[in-house]
Amino acid sequence: MEVKTKCLHCGKEFSSPLPDKRKYCSQKCYWKDKKRRGLIPPSRKGSKISEEHKRKFGKANKGRKCTEETRKKMSLSKMGKKNSMYGRTGKDHPNWVGNKIKYFYKRIRRSTQYIQWRSNCFQRDNWSCQTCGLRGKKLVVHHIKGFAQILKDHKIKTFEQALNCKELWDRNNGVTLCEECHKLTNNYQKRI
Numbered sequence: 001m002e003v004k005t006k007c008l009h010c011g012k013e014f015s016s017p018l019p020d021k022r023k024y025c026s027q028k029c030y031w032k033d034k035k036r037r038g039l040i041p042p043s044r045k046g047s048k049i050s051e052e053h054k055r056k057f058g059k060a061n062k063g064r065k066c067t068e069e070t071r072k073k074m075s076l077s078k079m080g081k082k083n084s085m086y087g088r089t090g091k092d093h094p095n096w097v098g099n100k101i102k103y104f105y106k107r108i109r110r111s112t113q114y115i116q117w118r119s120n121c122f123q124r125d126n127w128s129c130q131t132c133g134l135r136g137k138k139l140v141v142h143h144i145k146g147f148a149q150i151l152k153d154h155k156i157k158t159f160e161q162a163l164n165c166k167e168l169w170d171r172n173n174g175v176t177l178c179e180e181c182h183k184l185t186n187n188y189q190k191r192i
Helices: 027-036 051-061 068-078 101-109 112-124 147-153 159-164 179-183
Strands: 003-006 013-016 139-143 174-178
Touching (some): 101 147, 112 139, 112 174, 174 179
Antiparallel strands (some): 003 013, 139 174
16 A cells, blocks of 8 residues: 655655655655765765775775676676777877887797897806996896897798797897996987
8 A cells, every 4th residue: 555755855745655664756856865964975076086095995806806797797888988098099099009010029029039048148248238347237138230120131020930030049149238338329229
């Protein structure tokens, strides 16, 4: 049996089967009344979150596992939306590389053959900078003939071709330098 009840916010009469539980005619009135009485904090839109709060929030959610259903919902919510950094896509995106050369170079530099080449150069040069003689500082192996130049000269397009190129892994093409001396070289970060 439905009983007529008055809404606490707008005063409009409405019928409810549970008059002792339902006090508002709609959810809109419920939330407006809560806001009017100060039971809802003001909007945080545009406010800054402290670093301590971010750290605590991150710590609380660390290792949290989502259910398969939740993962599907998150995936569906992102469908059709641009996945971009800072709202930029394509050529405007900071990581855009038209022909993926940047990632090709990274793959070669992370290969075991490259790591072995570096180690051989360090051992030959006795783990010291060949310009200033410093030891113990951050050392790098500098390509005398540039890495990119070798790839360009030999027309290397695949990872397998790079692994088979003898000039790329020639120990005599590398020299151990500290970071400061490396910055002074003529082909530092594609300077030439």
